[in-house]
Amino acid sequence: MKSLLRNSLITVSFLLFLPVAASAVELELPRAGTGPSAPGSIPSPPSDISAASYVLKDFESGVALAERDPSARREPASLTKLMTAYVVFGEIRDGRLSLEEEVTISERAWRTGMEGASRMFIEVGEEVRVEDLLRGMIIQSGNDASTALAERVAGSQGAFVDMMNNQARRLGMRDSYFANPHGLPEEESQYTTAADMATLARALIREFPDLYNLYSERxxxxxxxxxxxxxxLLWRDAGFDGLKTGWTSAAGYNLVSSADRNDRRLVAVVMGIDAPDHSTGGTRRANESQALVNWGMRFTETRQLFGAGEALGMPRVYKGSEQEAPVGLAEDFWVVIPPGEGDDLSASMEIDHPLEAPLREGARVGRVVATLDGEAVHEQPLVVLQEIETGGFVRRGWDSAALWVQSVWPF
Structure with missing residues (x-):
């Protein structure tokens, strides 16, 4: 009788630690008030966009709402000046440069863009305030002002270009390379993408809100x-407050723009628009940017469901020093949905297989899926949030047996 009781207890204890087959676990979602409803599905972006490459991004999340060849490398032309401004703004923020400081204009800066390109019309030997040079570069697209700022910050154009490319790498602009601070054609290839320009625009707006105001000046x-x-767009729509135009014969007509309406900001980048003349090209890039932003504001809503590093569950761990491990997301989880549909969302966490130690932090173990009306709208990897080391001999042996039983006797 004692032997039977002992064996029964062992069996019950053993079964308690058997792994459960992988299944979806429903997750609780934050609920927010809904705004005006849009159609039940998001319509396609405007079909009359002629840009060779474009991207429309939600500013807060960085989620792409619409895109065409966003990673295609193209000549930036004067969009280059966005990176020049980003570097100069950083120098001002860090106290190495001031808006009131006067810069002596070199002959090289004066000569930049002499042959028909955009100029601020500064003169050799003239003392010009940094704030004026920034306005000359941002508003007038002055190539001479860009060179003067680069020489003041780094001592030479070449050293400044190194700073530009270092910042591009830091921001994750993997498909961008700058050869000068103004964007005029060079023998050395220079390139960027619509996606990278959107990344840069978001960084400019987020990190330098006060200096960003310069981009709204007409x-x-x-x-x-x-x-x-x-x-x-600065004349057409009060919601638009930046950013930069660009053109060369090789690049076509480019525009990076941003609009803020009803506490939501979008960033649009259009590149490689063809046109017979500057008037037509300037109008087309404005029209297409405005059309994209209008579409995004009207037909899309972005909502954050979970944050990076937030523990979404504590599944069982086998053969480990801990019996449970926190799992969640490496990046914030955002969804794009029609406006007013947020309360119809659901989300689940799926673990692919029983978790066995050792587990490294960041290891992918499943997925988190958001659905709307039964259809998946977004998915991200589920990862381990805390390293779990291998457990002791007894734990490993016990759990190995449990896993073996599960493999031959699933339930």
Missing amino acids: SFEYAGIEQNNRNL
Whole structure:
């Protein structure tokens, strides 16, 4: 009788530690008030966009709402000046440069863009404030101002270009390379992508909100010459407040723009628009950017369901120093849905197989899936959030037996 009781207890204890077959676990979602509803599905982006490459991104999340060849490498032209501004803004923020400081204009800066390209019309030997040079570069697209700023910050154009490319790598702009601070054609290839330009635009707006205001100014006068900002959207729509135009014969017509409406900001990048003349090209890039932003604002909503590093569950761990491991996401989990549909979302966590130690932090063990009306709308890997080391001899032996039983007797 004692032997039977002992064997029964052992069997019951053993079964308690058997792994459960992988299955989906429903997750609790944050609920928020819904706004006006849109159609039950998101329509396609505007079909009349002629840009060779484009991307429309939600500013807060970085989620792409619409895109065409966003990673295709193209010549940046004057979009290069966004990176020039980013580097200069960083110098101002860190106290190595001030807006009031005066810069002596070199002959090289004066000569940059002499043959018909955009200029601020600064003169050799002139003392010009950094703030004026920034306006000359941002509003007037002055190539001379870009060179003057680069020389002041780094001592030479070449050293400044190194700073530009270092910042591009730091921001994750893997498909961008800059050869000068202004974007005029060089013998050395220079390139970027719509996706990388959107990354840079988001960084500019997020990190330098005060200096970013320069991009919303419509005109700037220097040396008695007033020049208008070539971003036509600043005149059309009060929601648009930046950023930069660009053109060369090889690049086509480019525009990086951003609009803030009803506490939501979008960033649009269009590149490689063809046009017979500057007037037509300037209008087309503005029209297409505005169309993308209007579409995104009208037909999409982004919602964060879970945060990076947030523990979504504590599944059983076998052969480990701990019996459970926190699992979650390496990056924030955002979904794109029609406006007003957020409360119809559901999400589940799926673990592919029983977890066995050792487990490294960041190891993929399953997925998190969000669904709307029964259809998956987004999926991200489920990862281990804490390293779990191998357990002791007894734990490993016991759990090995449990896993073996599960393999031959699943339930």
